[in-house]
Amino acid sequence: MSQPSPEVYEQGKGMDAHNQVMRGIRAEKDKHYDPHEPTRVWLDEDNTPDGVVRSLTIILNTGGCRWARAGGCTMCGYVAESVEGGSVAHDALMDQIDVCLEHEAENAAEPADLIKIYTSGSFLDEREVGAETRQAIADTFADRDRIVVESLPDFVDRETIADFTDVGLSTDVAIGLETATDRVRHDCVNKYFDFADFEAACAESRAADRAADGVDAGVKAYLLLKPPFLSESEAIDDMVSSVRRCAAVDGCHTVSINPTNVQRYTMVDELFFQGGYRPPWLWSVAAVLEATTDVDAIVVSDPVGHGSDRGPHNCGECDDRVQKAIKDFDRRQDPSVFEQVRCECETTWDYVVDAETSYGMPLSR
Numbered sequence: 001m002s003q004p005s006p007e008v009y010e011q012g013k014g015m016d017a018h019n020q021v022m023r024g025i026r027a028e029k030d031k032h033y034d035p036h037e038p039t040r041v042w043l044d045e046d047n048t049p050d051g052v053v054r055s056l057t058i059i060l061n062t063g064g065c066r067w068a069r070a071g072g073c074t075m076c077g078y079v080a081e082s083v084e085g086g087s088v089a090h091d092a093l094m095d096q097i098d099v100c101l102e103h104e105a106e107n108a109a110e111p112a113d114l115i116k117i118y119t120s121g122s123f124l125d126e127r128e129v130g131a132e133t134r135q136a137i138a139d140t141f142a143d144r145d146r147i148v149v150e151s152l153p154d155f156v157d158r159e160t161i162a163d164f165t166d167v168g169l170s171t172d173v174a175i176g177l178e179t180a181t182d183r184v185r186h187d188c189v190n191k192y193f194d195f196a197d198f199e200a201a202c203a204e205s206r207a208a209d210r211a212a213d214g215v216d217a218g219v220k221a222y223l224l225l226k227p228p229f230l231s232e233s234e235a236i237d238d239m240v241s242s243v244r245r246c247a248a249v250d251g252c253h254t255v256s257i258n259p260t261n262v263q264r265y266t267m268v269d270e271l272f273f274q275g276g277y278r279p280p281w282l283w284s285v286a287a288v289l290e291a292t293t294d295v296d297a298i299v300v301s302d303p304v305g306h307g308s309d310r311g312p313h314n315c316g317e318c319d320d321r322v323q324k325a326i327k328d329f330d331r332r333q334d335p336s337v338f339e340q341v342r343c344e345c346e347t348t349w350d351y352v353v354d355a356e357t358s359y360g361m362p363l364s365r
Contacts (some may be wrong), residue, residue: 009098012354019071019190019356035083036094039120041100043108046116047298048146049107049218049253050170052331056112058100062128065121067152067192072192074228077263078120092135116148116174124155124173135163138147142167148220153193153201156305161208161217170215172254173205177225179238180245188227188338189340190267195245218275220254221246225288225301225312226280228268229258231358232349245304247297257294257301259312261286272310278362279305279312282322283349289326290311290335300330309365315345 039059042128046055055271061083065072068079068208104112117137129137141147147169156173156202164171177198178189185191202219223242226235239257247257259280262272271277284302292299303326305311305320324338348364358364 002106006296024112035088036095036099037061038096038100041103043104046114046256047191047300047330047333048172050146051114051277053113053145054108055114055116056100056108058118058120060093060096060123060129061088062093062116062119063101063148064128065119065152066125066127068121072190074188074267075224075260076120077269078317079265087127089134090130093129093133094136097137101179102139105227113145114148115144118150118174122151122155123149124154124160127214128325134195134296135268138164138167138169144169146170146172148174149203150173150176153159153197154184154271156201156204156219158208158211161205162211163258165208165212165215165217168215170212171208171217172220173201173218174222175201175218176222176224177242177246178227180223180242182236184227184230184238187213188229189224199249202249206251218253219249219251220256221252222256222258225257225285228271228277229358231356232281232284233353233356234358236284238286238352241292243288243292243293243297243299247295247299250299254298254300255295257285257288257325259301259303259314261305262305262310270285276361279310280364281349281352282306282312282314282319282326283346285312285326285351286329286338286341288320289329290338293335295332298333299364301326302330316344316347317347318343356357 041058044055045052045058064079065082066227068076106107117123119128123129147164151173153175161171175198176340178191179185180195182194200344205217205219223239243255246252248295262269268277285303289299303323304325305313307313321341323343328337352363
């Protein structure tokens, strides 16, 4: 008797089911974007292997992440901000860079040491940013000290990283790993690759680092605190384990913990609307940072939308204080900053962590 292929059984299940749902949700998008304008640009400070430095963060408006166009991650709505058509021309992307440089000149006394470039997809994917544009951007920022570029592990190789190290830029590849647990990444985040692929990307970065002359190359792992379908305690445990596993990989020097925020045109948004999802507590962010201070890596967090119902939050009274402590920790890596913030809502958080289950959540809003 012939055996049917396993693909038959995956239709409407697993990632296939996630992608079908996500494509339907994303089809609700009705806004369009100018390919000559970046999605966002801002100035800040970041903790790097060189210490705390001034940074210019650029979100380029590209055709969007190819995985997101297939359906994509359950929590990511960034593809909804992408230009229609799947690609943006070289000249338009360089116009976006010019807009960002103008913003920097108008708002900073001097150029930032660190440039961070994101595309809400993969900067190293040549279907999003072509080789010509990548090289032009490297040349544009050759006078800076360090650059961070975002990519899925598929597109990370030593030759591509060399485009930046060859012009004198220390280069970090920011990889949206989300979790070191393959089952959580596949079933909760709907992201297709394995932890082994992340390790392979780190190996490519190490090879680029060895070949670089006078500059360095490394990886910055982006983790996701509390994807859908995990309880608060499960999310905390997964993050602590993930930070430790990432820090143990040679070549990964920084781990960034990103608490989930509810973005439009996502499965998380649908769950949130139906009362089936609550973003993580800021106390949970603090707990993970405190529990991982002994790892051999820089561990940071930048809770987006803190204090709002759709972002990581506590009770509303202490959110700004806890957020300030998290930002202070990012700079100094000193967990004692959390001893200075207290609130009655910690009692509720303690109960949630102890009693909430992934099949009966959330216990509080």
